Amino acid sequence: MNINKMQTTHPYKNKSNNMESLSLAHAKEILTDYLETSDLRKTPERYAVLKAIYSFEGHFKIEELGKMLEENNFRVSRATLYNTMKLFLQLRLVMQHRVQGKTWYEAKTSQSNHCHQICTVCGKVTEIELPEVIAALNRAKLSRFRKDGFALYIYGTCSSCQAKITRRKNMK
Ligand SMILES: [Zn+2]
């Protein structure tokens, strides 16, 4: 890859707000660069997993990823799947959220700077648009630090868990 290409496609440098924007094409490029420079094999499994990750809208569990791959007639062992996710986390192609003992993932996309609502009862992760919060964080002056992105968590109880709790209370 030549230097010019790298500058225009680097995920952290092509956005006016200097935050990341990563499409599947960019993600593939980062993976290929890594595999080539590390003398690792460009196995079709790794690319199939990456494609599946980027086809999810929002958050998913690793079991759902496995199912999605199976549905596309791509069988990968659990070990391969976990190792691949570990690599993608290292390359920052995927984000990991650990909530209430459950692990959720999501692709790093242009929507990667967003706010999460975490239900502390069932562990469900949903996203919420809080443009004023995002804007404040983008403006924030950091101390000797260049930010690449952020994830925000708001903890609470989701509506279905609230309903269950209310029902249980009413039964007493
Ligand atoms: Zn998210």
Ligand SMILES: [Zn+2]
């Ligand atoms: Zn809940």
